[in-house]
Amino acid sequence: MKKRIAAIFFVFICFFNFSFSISYAAAPGISAGAAILMDAETGEVLYSRNADKVLYPASITKVMTALLAAEKGNLDDVVTMSFEAVFSIERGSSHIALDVDEEITLEQALNGLLLMSANDAANGIAEYIGGSIEGFAEIMTSKAKELGAMNTNFVNPHGLYDENHYTTAYDMALIAREALKYNTFRNIISTTSFEIPxxxxxxxxRYLYNQHKMLENPVHRSTYFFDGVIGGKTGYTDQSQHTLVTYAEQDGTTLICVIMNADTQTVMYTDTVNLFNYGFNEVSKLQLNKAHQVVDTLPIYNDVDGEGKGMNKLGYVDVIALEEFIYYGNTEMSEEDVIKKLSFGDPLLSPVYKDEPIGDLQYIYQGTVIGSVPLVAGQTYEKVDTSLISTLQQDISVTPDNGYVDIIYLGVIIIALFFALILLWRIIRHVRRG
Structure with missing residues (x-):
């Protein structure tokens, strides 16, 4: 019964920790139709505006195309352009003038894709990875679902308008977060120029130049330059309006900003700058514990009589936080301001098994619980067999009837043993002298 209650309590704690909503400082006004700011390390959403609204992504679609190429491809492999890859894209859309049967490496195709937003390069990559444009689109959607992007459906690798090609700002942030894990992707989006011989x-x-205007440019610094920007991907169609994915890093924290449905470039870049300023300057990130960290030790007892009347301490058990807890709050907060409170069954009784739920660790700031993590035992303590202990206690117990006799008898035995040891010592000395 106790185990069942503990299991139910553990599930409740996990749910509470997952569903807890955190309040931040007031965020800046955003003009775009949808926006999101996410911590790349933890996936925590620091700001959102219509982040779950289904919209057309335009060329930020290429983040997923590049992700799959980095995941499944080899940079030195040759991509051969087919007739469909070259001529299925709309006239006037972005390209790098690839020709039928032209051969370029996957690395060159990816640079064309991410720097110049080349739709022909996107098609070539799709056929190289998926066998066909349609087959690759299925892989794209499947990968999106795997990442938790449940409101996304892709029908092409480039983002040209199709009513069945859609996503959300939140879903794009999830995809962008995964893409950044690949050095191939990160290196290319941070490149300002590239040459295809x-x-x-x-x-x-072919001379390629990065179209993202927030990057440091050795020739000309853009009005929208932002210190710490890693790179990203731009997009535009008439139906989607301007879209933008941007990564920035400051003081060890990397943030992802996704802007969708902005009516001008100025809006998408200004919104991104405002959100980065907010995320880096107005929100503090406190790691209050790490996953699997020992946060305390507690005594563990054996219930001798099974009724809680006879308690023997067996030792101590490590208390381990099952998951990390990072709190995002205002910049005035510090870890010293947060009170840590352990909540568990008191006292802890054996048997306790390693990794068994034993309570939770609550974090309290200014009298309010701001979050919690489930706790588990670090060691196993089986229940001790008390029958031998009880027998021994009975054998040496002192009662009115025989207590003094037992004490005298025990004293005589101890004195006899003492003299026997002295005698043995003298005999040994005598033998050595002889």
Whole structure:
């Protein structure tokens, strides 16, 4: 019964920890139709506006295309352009003038994809990874669902408008977070320029330049430059309006900003700058414990008579936080301001098994519980067999009838043993002298 109650309590604690809502400082006004700011390490959402609204992504779709290429491809592999890859894209849409049967490496295709938003390169990558554009789109959607992007459906690798090609700002943040785990992706989005040398179909070198205006540019610093920007991906169609994914890092914290449905470039960049300023300057990030960290030790007892009347301490058990807890609050907060309170069954009785739920650790700030983590035991303590203990207690117990006799008898035995040891010592000395 106790185990069942503990299990129910553990589930409740996990749910409470998952569903707890945290309040931050007042966020800046955002003009775009949808926006989100996410911590790349933890996935914590620091700001959202219509983040679950289904919208058209345009070319930020290419973040997923690049993610799958980094995950499944080899940079030195050759991508051969098919007729469909070259000519299925709309006239006037972005491209790098790839030709039918032209051969480029996957690395070159990815640079064309991410720096110049080349739709022909996107198609070539899709066919290289998925066998066909349609097959690759299925892989894209499947990967999105795997990442938790449940309101996303892709039908092409580039983001040109299709009514069945959609996502949300939140889903795009999840995809962007996963993509950043790959050095190939990170290195390319942070590159300001790249050259594709002559190929089997092109005699001239292609010069590619990063279209993201918040990056540091060695030639000309953009009005929208932001210190710490890693890179990102721009997008635009008439139906989607302007879309933007941007990564920035300051003081060891990396943030992801997704802007969708902005009516001008100015809006999408200004909103991104405002959100980064908010995330880096107005929100503090406190790691209050790490996953699997020992947060305390507690005594563990054996219930001798099974009724809680006879308690023997067996030792101490490590108390381990099952998961990390990071709190996002205003910049005035410090870890010293947070009170830590252990909540558990008192006293802890054996048997207790390693990794068994034993309570929770609550974090309290200014009298309010701001979160909690479940606690588990670090060691196993089986229940001690008390029959031998009880027998021994009975054998040496002192009663009115025989107590003095037992004491005298025990004293005589101890004195006899003492003299026997002295005698043995003298005999040994005598033998050594002889």
């Amino acid at each position: 002559p190929t089997n179909k092109q005699e001239e070198t």
